[in-house]
Amino acid sequence: MLIWLQGGPGASSQFGAFTEVSPIRIENGKAKLFHSAWNIFGHLLFIDQPLNVGFSYKPGDRQGTEQVSSAHQAADHLLNFLDNFYKTWPRLREAPLYITG
Amino acid sequence: MIINETWRATNRVTLEGISIGDGWTDPMNQVNFYDSFLWSVGIVDSKFRDVCTWFQTNAMINMYNGNYKNATSYFDFLTNNDTTPETYFGNISMFNFRNYDGLDESFVKILQDNKASLGAKVDYIPGNDAVYTSFAEVALALRSIKVLIYNGQDDVVVNTAGVLQYLNSLNWEGTARWKRTKKEIWTIHG
Numbered sequence: 001m002l003i004w005l006q007g008g009p010g011a012s013s014q015f016g017a018f019t020e021v022s023p024i025r026i027e028n029g030k031a032k033l034f035h036s037a038w039n040i041f042g043h044l045l046f047i048d049q050p051l052n053v054g055f056s057y058k059p060g061d062r063q064g065t066e067q068v069s070s071a072h073q074a075a076d077h078l079l080n081f082l083d084n085f086y087k088t089w090p091r092l093r094e095a096p097l098y099i100t101g
Numbered sequence: 102m103i104i105n106e107t108w109r110a111t112n113r114v115t116l117e118g119i120s121i122g123d124g125w126t127d128p129m130n131q132v133n134f135y136d137s138f139l140w141s142v143g144i145v146d147s148k149f150r151d152v153c154t155w156f157q158t159n160a161m162i163n164m165y166n167g168n169y170k171n172a173t174s175y176f177d178f179l180t181n182n183d184t185t186p187e188t189y190f191g192n193i194s195m196f197n198f199r200n201y202d203g204l205d206e207s208f209v210k211i212l213q214d215n216k217a218s219l220g221a222k223v224d225y226i227p228g229n230d231a232v233y234t235s236f237a238e239v240a241l242a243l244r245s246i247k248v249l250i251y252n253g254q255d256d257v258v259v260n261t262a263g264v265l266q267y268l269n270s271l272n273w274e275g276t277a278r279w280k281r282t283k284k285e286i287w288t289i290h291g
Contacts, residue, residue, distance in 0.1 A: 006228075007123065007124055007259075008125070008229075008230065009230075010229040011227060011228035012225070012227055012228055014208070014212065014225075015204075015206075018208035019205060019206075025208075026207055026208035026211060027205055027207070029210065029211065050229055052226060053226050053227070053228050053229050054227075055216075055219070055222075055225055056223075057222060062223060063223065064223040064224070067229055068229060071238075082114075086114060093113055093114050096115050097114055097116050097117060098118050098119065099118075100119065101121065101122065101124075
C-alpha cells in the first residue's frame with residue numbers, strides 16, 4: 001500500500017491525486033486516463049492533511065479555519081487517522097506500507 | 102522512526118520505506134541555489150543572478166533568525182510567478198523550466214462544483230503554509246527504514262543542487278557511503 005502525502009509542506013494530497021501519480025488525472029478541466037500510474041505498485045491512499053486542508057475539518061470547526069502549525073502536530077493527527085483507517089480495513093495491515101510524496 | 106515503532110506495537114503494520122520527490126525538506130540549505138541554477142541554464146543574466154543572490158541570502162538569514170514571514174516574501178520573489186514580474190524569469194514555470202504554464206489546478210473547480218456529491222462539508226482548501234518541517238528527522242528515517250530520494254532535473258523551486266546540498270550535510274553515518282554510490286537516472290514520459 002502506498003500513502004501519498006503532498007509536499008508544500010502542508011498542501012492537500014488531492015493535488016497529487018488529480019495531477020501527479022494517480023491513474024485518473026484532471027488536465028484543463030478534463031479527466032484523463034494514465035496507464036502507467038502508481039496504482040500498478042499497490043493500493044494508493046491520498047490523505048487530506050494537515051487538518052483543515054483539502055476537504056478535511058475538525059468537528060466543531062466546520063469552516064475549517066484552524067491551522068496546524070507544526071509537523072509534529074500534523075504527524076499526531078495522521079497517526080490517529082491511520083489507526084482508524086486500519087481498524088476499518090484490518091486486512092490491509094498485512095500489506096507492506098510505503099509513505100510517498 | 103517513532104511512527105514505525107508505534108505501529109509495530111499496536112497495529113502490526115510494516116512500514117517498508119518512504120520516498121520523497123522534490124521535497125522542500127531543508128529550506129535553509131535549499132534556498133541557496135537559485136542564483137547559480139537560473140544563471141547556468143540561461144534563465145537570468147549575470148546582473149539578475151546577483152539580484153537572486155541578494156534575495157536568497159536574505160531569505161536564508163531570515164529563516165536562521167526565525168523570521169519566517171520575511172523569509173517567505175524573499176523566497177516568493179524568487180519562486181512565485183504570482184509575485185515576481187514575469188520579465189525577470191521569462192514567465193517560465195518554476196516547477197519545470199521547460200514549460201511556460203504554471204500548475205494545472207483545474208481539478209479544484211471540479212471538486213468544488215461537486216462538493217455535495219463528494220460528501221464534503223467544507224470548501225476545498227489547497228494548503229496550509231504554516232507547517233514547518235524538521236530537517237533532522239530525515240537522518241532519523243535514514244537510520245531505520247529505506248528512503249528513496251528522487252528529484253526532477255527541471256524543477257527550479259526544489260532544484261537538485263539544493264537537495265544534494267542538504268543530503269550531503271545530514272548528520273548521518275551513511276553519508277560517506279551514499280556519496281560514493283552511483284546515482285540512478287529515472288526517466289519518465291520517454
